[in-house]
Amino acid sequence: MNPHPAARAEIVVDLDAVRHNVRRLREVAGVPTMTVVKADGYGHGMVEVARAAREAGAEWLGVATLDEAVALRAAGDRGRLLCWLAVPGEDFAAAIAADVDVTASSVAQLEEIAATGAAARVQLKVDTGLSRNGAPLDTWPEVVAAARAGEEVGRWRVTGIWSHFACSDEPDHPANDAQEAAFRHALDVADRAGLRPEVRHLSNSAGALLRPSSRFDLVRFGLASYGLDPAPGHTPDLDLIPAMTVRASLAMVKSIPAGAGVSYGHTWVADTATTLGLVPAGYGDGIPRHASNTAHVLVGGKRRALRGRVCMDQFVVDLDGDLPERGEDVVLFGPGTRGEPTAQDWAEAADTISYEIVTRIGGRMARRYVGR
Known part of the structure:
Protein backbone atom coordinates (compact mmCIF):
# COMPACT_ATOMS: atom_id res chain seq x y z
CA MET A 1 0.00 0.00 0.00
CA ASN A 2 0.91 3.62 -0.45
CA PRO A 3 3.06 4.83 2.51
CA HIS A 4 1.58 8.34 2.11
CA PRO A 5 -2.12 7.67 1.43
CA ALA A 6 -3.24 11.28 1.93
CA ALA A 7 -1.36 12.47 -1.15
CA ARG A 8 -3.24 12.25 -4.43
CA ALA A 9 -0.02 13.11 -6.21
CA GLU A 10 3.12 14.75 -4.91
CA ILE A 11 6.66 15.82 -5.59
CA VAL A 12 9.22 14.61 -3.06
CA VAL A 13 12.49 16.56 -3.01
CA ASP A 14 15.56 15.13 -1.29
CA LEU A 15 17.58 18.09 0.00
CA ASP A 16 20.40 15.79 1.09
CA ALA A 17 20.77 14.86 -2.58
CA VAL A 18 21.00 18.55 -3.49
CA ARG A 19 23.71 19.10 -0.88
CA HIS A 20 25.61 16.05 -2.11
CA ASN A 21 25.42 17.22 -5.72
CA VAL A 22 26.55 20.76 -4.94
CA ARG A 23 29.52 19.49 -2.93
CA ARG A 24 30.47 17.02 -5.66
CA LEU A 25 30.25 19.64 -8.40
CA ARG A 26 32.38 22.07 -6.42
CA GLU A 27 35.03 19.36 -6.14
CA VAL A 28 34.97 18.72 -9.87
CA ALA A 29 34.94 22.38 -10.92
CA GLY A 30 37.89 23.52 -8.83
CA VAL A 31 36.60 27.11 -8.97
CA PRO A 32 33.78 28.90 -7.16
CA THR A 33 30.31 27.76 -8.17
CA MET A 34 26.90 29.29 -8.71
CA THR A 35 23.84 27.13 -8.06
CA VAL A 36 21.07 28.24 -10.39
CA VAL A 37 17.67 28.19 -8.66
CA LYS A 38 15.53 30.02 -11.21
CA ALA A 39 12.04 28.79 -12.18
CA ASP A 40 11.31 27.75 -8.58
CA GLY A 41 14.52 25.78 -8.38
CA TYR A 42 13.84 23.87 -11.62
CA GLY A 43 10.59 22.73 -10.02
CA HIS A 44 12.27 21.63 -6.79
CA GLY A 45 11.50 24.75 -4.73
CA MET A 46 13.68 27.85 -5.03
CA VAL A 47 13.99 28.79 -1.36
CA GLU A 48 14.58 25.27 -0.06
CA VAL A 49 17.14 24.41 -2.75
CA ALA A 50 18.91 27.73 -2.22
CA ARG A 51 19.32 27.01 1.48
CA ALA A 52 20.62 23.51 0.79
CA ALA A 53 23.07 24.82 -1.80
CA ARG A 54 24.40 27.46 0.59
CA GLU A 55 24.81 24.80 3.28
CA ALA A 56 26.84 22.76 0.79
CA GLY A 57 29.15 25.68 0.08
CA ALA A 58 27.78 27.34 -3.06
CA GLU A 59 29.39 30.77 -3.22
CA TRP A 60 26.77 32.20 -5.57
CA LEU A 61 23.13 31.65 -6.43
CA GLY A 62 21.61 32.54 -9.78
CA VAL A 63 18.06 33.43 -10.79
CA ALA A 64 16.52 34.78 -13.96
CA THR A 65 14.22 37.55 -12.79
CA LEU A 66 14.36 40.49 -10.44
CA ASP A 67 11.29 39.16 -8.63
CA GLU A 68 13.02 35.84 -7.97
CA ALA A 69 16.05 37.64 -6.56
CA VAL A 70 13.97 39.82 -4.23
CA ALA A 71 11.97 36.78 -3.07
CA LEU A 72 15.17 34.95 -2.15
CA ARG A 73 16.33 37.90 -0.08
CA ALA A 74 12.93 38.09 1.62
CA ALA A 75 13.32 34.41 2.52
CA GLY A 76 16.59 35.16 4.29
CA ASP A 77 19.34 34.51 1.75
CA ARG A 78 22.30 36.81 2.22
CA GLY A 79 25.08 35.45 -0.03
CA ARG A 80 26.15 36.59 -3.49
CA LEU A 81 23.21 36.46 -5.87
CA LEU A 82 22.96 37.25 -9.58
CA CYS A 83 19.86 37.85 -11.70
CA TRP A 84 19.88 38.44 -15.44
CA LEU A 85 16.56 38.95 -17.16
CA ALA A 86 14.62 42.22 -17.17
CA VAL A 87 12.32 44.01 -19.59
CA PRO A 88 12.20 47.76 -20.28
CA GLY A 89 10.57 49.63 -17.43
CA GLU A 90 11.22 47.04 -14.72
CA ASP A 91 12.39 48.52 -11.44
CA PHE A 92 15.93 47.51 -10.55
CA ALA A 93 15.79 49.45 -7.29
CA ALA A 94 14.42 46.70 -5.05
CA ALA A 95 17.03 44.20 -6.20
CA ILE A 96 19.85 46.70 -5.83
CA ALA A 97 18.64 47.61 -2.35
CA ALA A 98 18.63 43.90 -1.52
CA ASP A 99 22.32 43.63 -2.45
CA VAL A 100 21.71 41.64 -5.63
CA ASP A 101 24.12 41.70 -8.57
CA VAL A 102 22.07 42.73 -11.61
CA THR A 103 22.89 42.16 -15.26
CA ALA A 104 23.06 44.64 -18.11
CA SER A 105 23.12 43.59 -21.76
CA SER A 106 22.87 47.04 -23.34
CA VAL A 107 23.56 50.71 -22.77
CA ALA A 108 19.80 51.18 -22.32
CA GLN A 109 19.79 48.73 -19.41
CA LEU A 110 22.75 50.50 -17.85
CA GLU A 111 20.77 53.72 -18.07
CA GLU A 112 17.80 52.10 -16.34
CA ILE A 113 20.08 50.90 -13.55
CA ALA A 114 21.59 54.38 -13.25
CA ALA A 115 18.08 55.87 -13.00
CA THR A 116 17.59 54.17 -9.62
CA GLY A 117 20.18 56.53 -8.15
CA ALA A 118 21.62 53.70 -6.08
CA ALA A 119 25.15 52.40 -6.31
CA ALA A 120 24.72 48.96 -7.89
CA ARG A 121 26.72 45.84 -8.48
CA VAL A 122 26.46 45.17 -12.19
CA GLN A 123 27.51 42.26 -14.36
CA LEU A 124 27.75 42.65 -18.12
CA LYS A 125 26.50 39.91 -20.41
CA VAL A 126 27.87 39.48 -23.90
CA ASP A 127 26.28 37.40 -26.64
CA THR A 128 29.02 35.10 -27.91
CA GLY A 129 26.82 33.05 -30.25
CA LEU A 130 23.66 31.90 -28.50
CA SER A 131 21.84 34.83 -30.15
CA ARG A 132 19.64 35.27 -27.12
CA ASN A 133 20.21 37.71 -24.25
CA GLY A 134 23.49 39.59 -24.07
CA ALA A 135 25.13 42.45 -25.93
CA PRO A 136 26.01 41.57 -29.53
CA LEU A 137 29.72 41.65 -30.19
CA ASP A 138 29.40 44.65 -32.50
CA THR A 139 27.87 46.74 -29.69
CA TRP A 140 30.05 45.30 -26.93
CA PRO A 141 32.70 48.09 -27.03
CA GLU A 142 29.92 50.67 -26.56
CA VAL A 143 28.46 48.76 -23.60
CA VAL A 144 31.88 48.34 -22.02
CA ALA A 145 32.69 52.05 -22.44
CA ALA A 146 29.40 53.07 -20.83
CA ALA A 147 29.95 50.62 -17.99
CA ARG A 148 33.42 51.95 -17.33
CA ALA A 149 32.23 55.55 -17.43
CA GLY A 150 29.52 54.79 -14.89
CA GLU A 151 32.00 52.99 -12.70
CA GLU A 152 34.33 55.98 -12.70
CA VAL A 153 31.61 58.28 -11.33
CA GLY A 154 30.41 55.79 -8.73
CA ARG A 155 27.12 54.71 -10.32
CA TRP A 156 28.02 51.03 -10.01
CA ARG A 157 30.82 48.56 -9.73
CA VAL A 158 31.21 46.05 -12.54
CA THR A 159 31.52 42.76 -10.67
CA GLY A 160 31.33 40.31 -13.54
CA ILE A 161 31.39 39.63 -17.26
CA TRP A 162 29.64 36.59 -18.57
CA SER A 163 28.03 34.70 -21.42
CA HIS A 164 26.27 31.41 -22.09
CA PHE A 165 26.99 28.39 -24.27
CA ALA A 166 24.58 27.26 -26.99
CA CYS A 167 25.88 23.72 -27.60
CA SER A 168 27.84 22.65 -24.53
CA ASP A 169 25.87 19.39 -24.32
CA GLU A 170 27.46 18.49 -27.67
CA PRO A 171 31.15 18.64 -26.79
CA ASP A 172 32.37 18.33 -30.39
CA HIS A 173 30.12 21.05 -31.77
CA PRO A 174 32.25 23.80 -33.41
CA ALA A 175 30.15 26.50 -31.73
CA ASN A 176 31.86 25.72 -28.42
CA ASP A 177 35.33 26.72 -29.66
CA ALA A 178 33.88 29.75 -31.42
CA GLN A 179 32.02 30.94 -28.33
CA GLU A 180 34.96 30.52 -26.00
CA ALA A 181 37.15 32.46 -28.44
CA ALA A 182 34.51 35.19 -28.67
CA PHE A 183 34.28 35.37 -24.89
CA ARG A 184 38.03 35.74 -24.53
CA HIS A 185 37.94 38.53 -27.11
CA ALA A 186 35.14 40.25 -25.18
CA LEU A 187 37.20 40.01 -21.99
CA ASP A 188 40.16 41.60 -23.77
CA VAL A 189 37.96 44.49 -24.91
CA ALA A 190 36.72 45.00 -21.36
CA ASP A 191 40.23 44.81 -19.95
CA ARG A 192 41.52 47.42 -22.37
CA ALA A 193 38.66 49.70 -21.28
CA GLY A 194 39.82 49.41 -17.68
CA LEU A 195 37.20 47.01 -16.28
CA ARG A 196 38.44 44.62 -13.59
CA PRO A 197 35.54 42.28 -12.79
CA GLU A 198 35.63 39.92 -9.82
CA VAL A 199 34.31 37.00 -11.86
CA ARG A 200 34.28 35.95 -15.49
CA HIS A 201 31.91 33.09 -16.26
CA LEU A 202 30.78 31.25 -19.35
CA SER A 203 29.99 27.65 -18.41
CA ASN A 204 26.70 26.08 -17.51
CA SER A 205 26.56 22.50 -16.19
CA ALA A 206 27.58 20.77 -19.40
CA GLY A 207 30.29 23.28 -20.21
CA ALA A 208 31.76 23.14 -16.73
CA LEU A 209 31.88 19.34 -16.75
CA LEU A 210 33.04 18.74 -20.33
CA ARG A 211 35.14 21.79 -21.14
CA PRO A 212 37.62 22.66 -18.36
CA SER A 213 39.10 25.54 -20.38
CA SER A 214 35.80 27.40 -20.06
CA ARG A 215 35.61 27.44 -16.26
CA PHE A 216 37.33 30.81 -15.80
CA ASP A 217 36.59 32.26 -12.30
CA LEU A 218 33.10 30.82 -11.74
CA VAL A 219 30.83 28.15 -13.17
CA ARG A 220 27.04 28.05 -13.13
CA PHE A 221 25.53 24.69 -12.23
CA GLY A 222 21.84 24.38 -12.93
CA LEU A 223 20.55 20.96 -13.94
CA ALA A 224 23.48 19.03 -12.50
CA SER A 225 22.77 20.51 -9.05
CA TYR A 226 19.51 18.58 -9.12
CA GLY A 227 21.30 15.35 -9.99
CA LEU A 228 20.30 15.23 -13.65
CA ASP A 229 22.61 14.69 -16.59
CA PRO A 230 23.12 17.88 -18.64
CA ALA A 231 24.66 16.03 -21.59
CA PRO A 232 23.32 12.46 -21.84
CA GLY A 233 25.83 10.17 -23.43
CA HIS A 234 28.76 12.48 -22.74
CA THR A 235 28.86 13.22 -19.02
CA PRO A 236 31.19 11.03 -16.91
CA ASP A 237 29.76 9.29 -13.88
CA LEU A 238 30.00 11.88 -11.12
CA ASP A 239 27.85 10.08 -8.53
CA LEU A 240 25.15 12.72 -8.75
CA ILE A 241 21.81 11.88 -7.14
CA PRO A 242 18.51 12.95 -8.75
CA ALA A 243 16.72 14.95 -6.06
Missing part, protein backbone atom coordinates in the same frame (compact mmCIF):
# COMPACT_ATOMS: atom_id res chain seq x y z
CA MET A 244 13.13 14.72 -7.31
CA THR A 245 10.69 11.84 -7.05
CA VAL A 246 7.13 12.19 -8.33
CA ARG A 247 4.56 9.75 -6.99
CA ALA A 248 0.82 9.30 -6.76
CA SER A 249 -1.82 7.03 -5.23
CA LEU A 250 -3.53 4.62 -7.60
CA ALA A 251 -7.12 5.86 -7.86
CA MET A 252 -8.82 2.89 -9.52
CA VAL A 253 -8.11 -0.60 -10.87
CA LYS A 254 -10.36 -2.21 -13.47
CA SER A 255 -10.43 -5.04 -15.98
CA ILE A 256 -11.09 -4.49 -19.68
CA PRO A 257 -11.71 -6.99 -22.48
CA ALA A 258 -9.80 -7.37 -25.70
CA GLY A 259 -10.84 -4.66 -28.16
CA ALA A 260 -11.52 -1.99 -25.53
CA GLY A 261 -10.21 1.48 -26.41
CA VAL A 262 -8.53 3.57 -23.76
CA SER A 263 -8.75 7.34 -23.17
CA TYR A 264 -9.56 10.11 -25.64
CA GLY A 265 -9.44 9.16 -29.29
CA HIS A 266 -8.86 5.48 -28.49
CA THR A 267 -5.24 5.84 -29.57
CA TRP A 268 -4.59 2.55 -27.77
CA VAL A 269 -6.83 -0.48 -28.06
CA ALA A 270 -6.25 -3.60 -25.96
CA ASP A 271 -5.35 -6.60 -28.12
CA THR A 272 -5.99 -8.94 -25.16
CA ALA A 273 -7.93 -8.68 -21.94
CA THR A 274 -5.94 -6.78 -19.32
CA THR A 275 -6.22 -4.65 -16.21
CA LEU A 276 -5.77 -0.90 -16.01
CA GLY A 277 -4.75 1.50 -13.26
CA LEU A 278 -5.92 5.09 -13.05
CA VAL A 279 -3.25 7.61 -11.99
CA PRO A 280 -4.74 10.91 -10.72
CA ALA A 281 -2.38 13.36 -12.42
CA GLY A 282 -2.43 14.83 -15.90
CA TYR A 283 -1.21 17.64 -18.08
CA GLY A 284 -2.84 20.08 -15.65
CA ASP A 285 -0.16 18.90 -13.22
CA GLY A 286 2.64 19.08 -15.78
CA ILE A 287 2.48 15.50 -17.06
CA PRO A 288 3.52 15.85 -20.72
CA ARG A 289 0.78 14.85 -23.12
CA HIS A 290 3.52 13.95 -25.60
CA ALA A 291 4.36 11.02 -23.32
CA SER A 292 1.01 9.37 -24.14
CA ASN A 293 1.49 5.70 -25.05
CA THR A 294 5.28 5.96 -24.58
CA ALA A 295 6.19 6.65 -20.94
CA HIS A 296 6.19 4.21 -18.01
CA VAL A 297 5.61 4.33 -14.26
CA LEU A 298 6.40 1.92 -11.43
CA VAL A 299 3.53 0.08 -9.72
CA GLY A 300 4.01 -2.95 -7.51
CA GLY A 301 7.68 -3.23 -8.34
CA LYS A 302 7.06 -3.37 -12.10
CA ARG A 303 7.27 -0.80 -14.86
CA ARG A 304 3.85 -0.18 -16.38
CA ALA A 305 3.20 1.43 -19.74
CA LEU A 306 0.98 4.48 -20.20
CA ARG A 307 -2.00 3.55 -22.37
CA GLY A 308 -3.95 6.11 -24.34
CA ARG A 309 -3.70 9.86 -24.16
CA VAL A 310 -2.70 11.73 -21.03
CA CYS A 311 -5.72 13.77 -19.90
CA MET A 312 -5.89 17.02 -17.94
CA ASP A 313 -6.33 15.32 -14.55
CA GLN A 314 -5.43 11.65 -15.05
CA PHE A 315 -3.82 8.99 -17.16
CA VAL A 316 -4.12 5.23 -17.46
CA VAL A 317 -1.46 2.52 -17.17
CA ASP A 318 -1.50 -1.12 -18.20
CA LEU A 319 -1.27 -3.46 -15.19
CA ASP A 320 -0.93 -6.56 -17.40
CA GLY A 321 -3.56 -8.55 -15.52
CA ASP A 322 -2.30 -7.66 -12.04
CA LEU A 323 -4.80 -6.35 -9.48
CA PRO A 324 -3.03 -4.07 -7.00
CA GLU A 325 -5.18 -2.39 -4.40
CA ARG A 326 -6.57 1.09 -4.82
CA GLY A 327 -4.15 3.45 -3.12
CA GLU A 328 -1.08 1.50 -4.24
CA ASP A 329 1.99 3.67 -4.68
CA VAL A 330 2.72 4.83 -8.24
CA VAL A 331 6.20 6.24 -8.90
CA LEU A 332 6.19 8.32 -12.05
CA PHE A 333 9.91 9.03 -11.92
CA GLY A 334 12.73 9.25 -9.43
CA PRO A 335 16.43 8.45 -9.05
CA GLY A 336 15.98 5.06 -10.74
CA THR A 337 17.47 3.12 -7.84
CA ARG A 338 14.33 1.02 -7.30
CA GLY A 339 13.68 0.30 -10.94
CA GLU A 340 11.46 3.34 -11.43
CA PRO A 341 11.74 5.51 -14.55
CA THR A 342 13.87 8.63 -14.34
CA ALA A 343 13.20 12.16 -15.51
CA GLN A 344 15.48 11.40 -18.44
CA ASP A 345 13.30 8.39 -19.34
CA TRP A 346 10.26 10.66 -19.38
CA ALA A 347 12.14 13.24 -21.43
CA GLU A 348 12.93 10.65 -24.06
CA ALA A 349 9.34 9.40 -24.03
CA ALA A 350 8.07 12.94 -24.61
CA ASP A 351 10.83 13.94 -27.05
CA THR A 352 12.07 16.73 -24.81
CA ILE A 353 14.76 17.32 -22.19
CA SER A 354 14.82 16.49 -18.51
CA TYR A 355 14.99 20.24 -17.70
CA GLU A 356 11.42 20.58 -18.99
CA ILE A 357 10.15 17.46 -17.23
CA VAL A 358 11.18 18.57 -13.72
CA THR A 359 10.50 22.28 -14.22
CA ARG A 360 6.97 21.93 -15.56
CA ILE A 361 5.81 19.27 -13.08
CA GLY A 362 3.59 20.53 -10.28
CA GLY A 363 0.20 22.08 -10.93
CA ARG A 364 -2.00 20.78 -8.12
CA MET A 365 0.63 18.43 -6.73
CA ALA A 366 1.84 18.88 -3.20
CA ARG A 367 5.56 19.24 -2.63
CA ARG A 368 7.22 17.46 0.28
CA TYR A 369 10.84 17.68 1.45
CA VAL A 370 13.07 15.06 2.98
CA GLY A 371 16.63 15.50 4.22
CA ARG A 372 15.99 18.89 5.81
